[in-house]
Amino acid sequence: MENYLVSARKYRPSTFDSVVGQKALTLTLRNAIATNKLAHAYLFCGSRGVGKTSCARIFAKTINCQHPTPDGNPCNECDSCRAFNEGRSLNIVELDAASNNSVDDIRSLTEQVQVLPTNGKYRVFIIDEVHMLSSSAFNAFLKTLEEPPGYVIFILATTEKHKILPTILSRCQIYDFNRITVADMVDHLEYVARQEGYTTERQALNVIASKADGAMRDALSIFDQVAASSRGNITYRQTIDNLNVLDESYYTRLMEAFITANVPQALLIYKEIRDKGFDSHFFINGLASFLRDLMMAQTPVTLEMLDAEVDVKQKMVELAAKCPPQFFYAAMSLCNDADLNYRQASNKNFLVELLLIKLCQLQSPSQNFSDDGEGQLKPIVADKTAAAAPQPAPKAAPAPQPSPVQHPRPATPPPAPAPAPQPAARRKTTLMSGGPSLRDLKKTPQQAETHTAAAVTRRTGSYTVEQVLKAWQDYMTNHPTEQVLVNTMRASLPVKISGDTFRITVENHAQTNLMSARMPELLAFLRDSLSNDLITIEIAENHDAGSPHTWNDRELLHHIMQQNPAIRDLVDSFKLTL
Ligand SMILES: [Zn+2]
Incomplete structure (x- = not known):
């Protein structure tokens, strides 16, 4: 144990090739050295633990190396090189600006700049956390930075590029370091483990890498901690216990409960999690980021944004394919609400249980036919298709299902008016799960009427969401004088929920009234513009954000006038304007 070195130091890279996760950047640096195109000042930007200081040291070593390799690495x-590796080279000066940020510190630095290099060609000054220099220190430094002696090279490093003065930025060659990906970190940890003779499970290294959040140095110190407590046998189980990480399989199992609308199962899993001592708020956030990752796994384009190993990604892709995108939008929104409300909730467990119930309902068969809604136009032409919608209630009742995933619906939905899965709107009353739908009881004669009317002249042209937004805009353009209407429409653009159903979210009750009153005319306009009579818009009210404080003057006046006819008369009779 006497020679124990923490891995972050022991495995500090000594050549550009051994720097983890910065391939493109180190290649550029090597090329600059190999072709002898050196700037006199560099700025290395990037978050902590991504290799800025390591690269600066390797750079200093390489440009002083007596026999650099043809590809721009030091010979070591x-x-x-040996002087550098043993920390006794006088050609490298490191200053931590976080603790040495006064004018005096800079003055002593500029004095050192005058000293000629020994045993090499260049003296390299590394100023770490350079954004911490006081502005007077910055100014004192500027002149030296502008015209240093030919043998001096400055390498400034910062985690906060936006705090660097433009006068400094313009004098430096800038290099942006990437966060290190989980895959790169896992590879490196595996290499270190091999060198140390540890046995590892790759899944365990994945947990360590995710926990390190892009910083290799952190990954290595977490690795040391786990290795020490597991005596060099780094298993997944050991690692999550040691790091107090919630086993990902809980989230996977919860997803299965959501997909099968299995409320009891979801609640039981939550109890298990609590019994293991995990904090509920932590759990909500973990679930939210798991859902976010799944959503990213839904399309190849967004999959790129998922920082995970290939086989982990593959599993996410398979799981994500079991739900429509709308499920994830709604689920993330529900988690976000729960997160925001958590602190005020007097019964936290109840809040989380309610969240899980709502999540189970998103995919519940009772959600299959779209929600209530005035102006709802379900195509009811022949009895055959009409029956397809609300009928299969008994079949829909979800039996509590044990683990193996079972889909409530066939993978390929039947053609014709296949009931599209629909996320539960935030404020809407929905049934707990299964059972007959509220809607069956709620059908109004008025709705029946519209159905019959629609059956006669139904147009079903195809259209894109962009065209809907364009028509929405056109309607606004056609009513230039109606400021309140135009503002409301601009702030609540329709969002496609399923099939031909769109939703707008307004901020308050006055806006709901306004939009409801306008809806028949607006819908007629949209349907004409897009030659499709199935288009439907439902209005949701956003109670979280809605308060009179968010209204502009006009909206407020409109509201007051609605509440108070006397004021409206006053405004009208004196032709008052804002
Ligand atoms: Zn050398």
Whole structure:
């Protein structure tokens, strides 16, 4: 144990090739060295633990190396390289601006700049956390930075590029370091483990890498911690216990409960999680980011944004394919609400249980036919298709299902008016799960009427969401004088929920009234514009954000006038304007 070195130091890279996760950047640096095109000042930007200081040291070593390799790496054997590796080279000066940020510190630095290099060609000054320099220190430094002696190279490093003065930025060659990906970190940890003779499970290294959040140094110190407590046998189980990480399989099992609308199962899993001592707020956030990752796994384009190993990604893709995108939008929104409300909730467990119930309902068969809604136009032409919608209630009742995933619906939905899965709107009353739908009881004669009317002249032209937004805009353009209407429409653009159903979210009750009053005319306009009579818009009210404080003057006046006819008369009779 006497020679124990933490891995972050022991496995500090000594050549550009051994720097983890910065391939493109180190290649550029090597090329600059190999072709002898050196700037006199560099700025290395990037978050902590991504290799900025390591690269600066390797750079300093390489440009002083007596026999650099043709591809721009140091030989690590010559006198100069050895002096660097043993930390006794005088050609490298490191200053941590976080603790040495005064004018005096800079003055002593600029004095050192005058000293000629020994045993090499260049003296390299590394100023770490350079954004921490006081502005007077910055100014004192500027002149030296502008015209340093030919043998001096400055490498400034910062985690906060936006705090660097433009005068400094313009004098430096800038290199942006990437966060290190989980895959790169896992590879490196595996390499370190091999060198140390540890046995590892790759899944365990994945947990360590995710926990390190893009910083290799952190990954290595977490790795040391786990290795020490597991005596060099790094298993997944050991690692999640040691790091107090919730086993991902809980989230996977919960997803299965959501997909099968299995409320009891979801609640039981939540109890298990609590019994293991996990905090509920932590759980909500973990679930939210798991859902976010799944959503990213839904399309190849967004899959790129998922920082995970290939086989982990593959599993996410398979799981994500079991739900429509709308499920994830709604689920993430529900988690976000729960997160925001958590602190105020007097009964936290109840809040989480309610969240899980709602999540189970998103995919519940009772959600299959779209929600209530005035102006709802379900195509009811022949009895055959009409029956397809609300009928299969008994079949829909979800029996509590054990683990193996079972889909409530066939993978390929039947053609014709296949009931599209629909996320539960935030404020809407929905049944707990299964059972007959509220809607069956709620059908109004008025709705029946519209159905018959629609059956006669139904147009079913195809259209894109962009065209809907365009028509929405056109309607606004056609009513230029109606400021309140135009503002409301602009702030609540229709969002496609399923099939031909769109939803707008307004901020308050006055806006709901306004839009409801306008809806028949607006819908007629949209349906004409898009030659499709199935288009439907439902209005949701956003109670979280809605308060009179968010209204502009006009909306407020409109509201007051609605509440108070006397004021409206006053405004009208004196032709008052804002
Ligand atoms: Zn060398």
